[in-house]
Each structure stands twice: as C-alpha cells, then as structure tokens.
Amino acid sequence: MSSSLALTLVPLFLAAPATPVITPTVITQTFEEPADADDPAIWVNPRNAERSVVLGTLKEGGLAAFDLNGRTIGVHPAPLPPTPDAKPGRYNNVDVLGDLAFVSDRGRDRIRVFQVDERGVKDVTNPATKPVFSATEQEVDEQHTVYGLAAGRISGKDVVVTSRRSETSIALLHLHKGTTYDTKKVSTLDLPRTFTLPDGRSWTVCGEPGEGPQVEGMVIDERTNTLYAAQEDVGIWRIPLRANDFGKPRLVDKVRTFGAPQKYNPDTEECEPDGPNPGFGGKWLEADAEGLTIADDVLLASSQGDSRFVAYRKADMKPLKDFRIKDVEHSDGADIVLGTLNLLVVHDGERPNGTGFAFIRF
Known part of the structure; x- marks a missing residue:
C-alpha cells in the first residue's frame, strides 16, 4: 500500500476485526432530481x-464545482436539446488532466x-465537436452513447478513454488543442x-434485451501505461494502453456473481437468479463493479452492490482490505490524490432526498 495512504488507513484496518468504517470529513449539499450526482x-x-477544486457530475443537472469544505462554488448546466424531440445533455463521468476537465x-x-481554476470551470469545448459513437441524431437518441471516462498522458500524448452505454465498447481519443478543444477517436x-467457465460451459452476461454489459468506472495508470476498467456485471480489466491503441485486456478480478445463471424479468426489468451460483466469481466485489481510482501502488474499487470499497495491491491485484465510508451508499465514482492535498x-x-459527494481528508 502507498506510504501516504497506509499511514491513515492501515492502523484503522489492523484495529478493526471486520470491515472498518471511515467517517467523511465533509459532505456536499444534497442534489435532487433532475440533478443526480454521479x-x-x-x-x-x-x-x-488548499484552494483546489472538486468537480462532480450531476447528469442532467450539469457539472458542479466545490471547494475543499464541500461548499458549492458553481454549477455549469448541461446543454439543452438542439430540438424539442432530441435528448438534452447529461453529464455522466468526469476526469481531470492538468487544468482541463473532461466530461x-x-x-x-x-x-x-x-x-478549471479555483473559481470553478469554463466550457472550452469546440462547438462543432462530433458524437463519439453515433453516426446520426437518431442514434444519439437511442442513447448507446459515451458513458464512463478516464483521461491521462500516454507516451507524451494527452488521451481520453470513454466507454459506451449498454455496450462493451471502449474508445481511445486524442485531444486537439486550440482556442477551443476537441477530441478525435x-x-x-x-x-x-x-x-467460457472453468467447467467448459459458456456464460453470457444477463441484461435487458439489446443491451450488453457496459463499462463505467475507469482510471489510467500513467506510470505503467495501463487502463483499469470496471465492467459492471463482470469485474475489473487491466488493459495495456498505447498512444494510438489498446493492448490485450486481462480480467484481473471478477464480481461474485460471475458465471451465475440469471434470467431477465421484463416485469421487474431486472436480472434475477436462475439457478445456484457455481462459485466461479471473485470474493470481493458485489456487482456492480464501479468507480476506480489509483493511489500510488494501490487501486481502489467501488463494490457498489454492498456499498464497500476494496483496496488492491496494483502490481498483482491482491486484495489488501475492504472498507466502508459512513452513510455512503451505492457509490458510482471515486477520485483520490496524494501529496500536499x-x-x-x-x-x-x-x-433521503437525493445524492451528493463525500470528502475524506487524511
């Protein structure tokens, strides 16, 4: 575990007979519909x-900026629909690279x-920027669109990786700089x-008809040129990342229900057990596998299904410990920085009335 993270978390881990609970330093305001923190x-x-800024996506509520005391210093609204029948902007994930935030x-x-600066954010997107996955406005409205996101610098190139909602696809994009900014896939x-399961059977991830097992939580490890990607109902992938393409993905941990038979119930619109779990999944992640973030040599992952976080030793993905954050439930995303902050x-x-964000200073 990284030295800075260990100084705070290891004593708590060692003293706790079970999953320890960490109390947030501050929490942000609660956001109610149509805003939805993510x-x-x-x-x-x-x-x-001490004048750093925390950003948080609010889906149709836009992008919020907070000071380190959790106070909201501004909210940048999501775009209105271009026509009455079109979908409005909906900000899902955010990452920071230098003084730029990508959403x-x-x-x-x-x-x-x-x-980004200490006053908040200013939109510098090229107005002519094109859809990433959709070829037509009709495809945009079908909402198999950009979803998860991670940004980083690989081999001297600023890159963004984004996943596709309800699909298994992820895309690598380059940043084009100018008076405004654009990305190109x-x-x-x-x-x-x-x-293929250990017993030779084939297992297909259950989902709503026409929808595949999507990725949302992602993080780029610039030290090793690696993308970690959480496929929600599958587990965590480690993917070599080059400036212009991806290497061969490797599944390095699985959710507990990996390989378990399930059937989609159209009445509840949920996948439900359809037989005993054969035990081919992992021991630490309860689906969905969600937000990922890196602290030196530790990867933190959100086990959204049971509201825990799991710390892995990044080199071999050995689970070090799990923990909870007091009153934080079903967490989608996380970010951590070490050093002066x-x-x-x-x-x-x-x-009770919505969603928000929790800060832990250490």
Whole structure:
C-alpha cells in the first residue's frame, strides 16, 4: 500500500476485526432530481493546494464545482436539446488532466472539455465537436452513447478513454488543442459479453434485451501505461494502453456473481437468479463493479452492490482490505490524490432526498 495512504488507513484496518468504517470529513449539499450526482474528480491548485477544486457530475443537472469544505462554488448546466424531440445533455463521468476537465455527455454522445481554476470551470469545448459513437441524431437518441471516462498522458500524448452505454465498447481519443478543444477517436476495443467457465460451459452476461454489459468506472495508470476498467456485471480489466491503441485486456478480478445463471424479468426489468451460483466469481466485489481510482501502488474499487470499497495491491491485484465510508451508499465514482492535498472523494448514491459527494481528508 502507498506510504501516504497506509499511514491513515492501515492502523484503522489492523484495529478493526471486520470491515472498518471511515467517517467523511465533509459532505456536499444534497442534489435532487433532475440533478443526480454521479462521478467526482479533483483538480489540485498548483499555486495553493488548499484552494483546489472538486468537480462532480450531476447528469442532467450539469457539472458542479466545490471547494475543499464541500461548499458549492458553481454549477455549469448541461446543454439543452438542439430540438424539442432530441435528448438534452447529461453529464455522466468526469476526469481531470492538468487544468482541463473532461466530461462524458451521455445525453449528446460528446466529450465536453472545461478549463478549471479555483473559481470553478469554463466550457472550452469546440462547438462543432462530433458524437463519439453515433453516426446520426437518431442514434444519439437511442442513447448507446459515451458513458464512463478516464483521461491521462500516454507516451507524451494527452488521451481520453470513454466507454459506451449498454455496450462493451471502449474508445481511445486524442485531444486537439486550440482556442477551443476537441477530441478525435483513434481506436476502439470491444470487451467480451460471453465467457467460457472453468467447467467448459459458456456464460453470457444477463441484461435487458439489446443491451450488453457496459463499462463505467475507469482510471489510467500513467506510470505503467495501463487502463483499469470496471465492467459492471463482470469485474475489473487491466488493459495495456498505447498512444494510438489498446493492448490485450486481462480480467484481473471478477464480481461474485460471475458465471451465475440469471434470467431477465421484463416485469421487474431486472436480472434475477436462475439457478445456484457455481462459485466461479471473485470474493470481493458485489456487482456492480464501479468507480476506480489509483493511489500510488494501490487501486481502489467501488463494490457498489454492498456499498464497500476494496483496496488492491496494483502490481498483482491482491486484495489488501475492504472498507466502508459512513452513510455512503451505492457509490458510482471515486477520485483520490496524494501529496500536499491527501484527499479521497466518493459519490454518495443514496440520501433521503437525493445524492451528493463525500470528502475524506487524511
């Protein structure tokens, strides 16, 4: 475990006979519909770390900016629909690279780019930016659009990786800089939806008809040129990342229900057990596998199904410990920074009147 993270978390882990619970330092305001908190990212102010900014997506509510006390310093609205029948903007995930924040606009199938400073964000997206996955407006409205997102610098190139809602696809994009910013898709990778189990049987991930097992939580490890991607009903993938394409993916941990027979129930619109679990899944993640973030040599993952977080030793994906964050439920996303700031921010997916974010300073 990283030295900074260990100084705070290891004593708590060792003292706790069961899954320890960490109390947030502060929490943000609660956001109610149509705003719906989803994913955070941290911008570290290079001049004064205490004036850093936390960003959080609010889906149709836009993009929020918070100070380190959890106070909202601004909300940038999502775009209106271009026509009355079209889908509006819907901000799903966010990541920060330098002084730029990248946001997946699920509603419009575009990557939005924002300039970040201590006052908040300014939209610097090229107005002519094109959809990432959709060829027509009709396809945009079908909402198999950009979903999860991670940004990083690989071999001297600023890149963004985004996943596709209700599909197994992920795309690699390059950043085009100017007075405004645009991204261009240079490569795609399709993860499996059907797997061969240890007993030789074939297992296809259950889902609503026409929808595949999507990826949302992602993080880029710039030290090793690696993408970690959480396929929600499958597990965590480790994927070599080059400036222009992807390497061969490897599934490095599985959700507990991996390989379990399930059947889609159209009445409940949910997948339900259709036989005993054969035990081919992992021991640590309760589907959905969600938000991923890296602290030095530790990968943190959200086990959304039972509201825990799991810390892995990144080199061999050995689980180190799990923990909970007090009153944080069904977390979609997380971000952590170490150094002068030492801050973990997580999405809080279930409050009495809505959703929000929780900060842990250490």
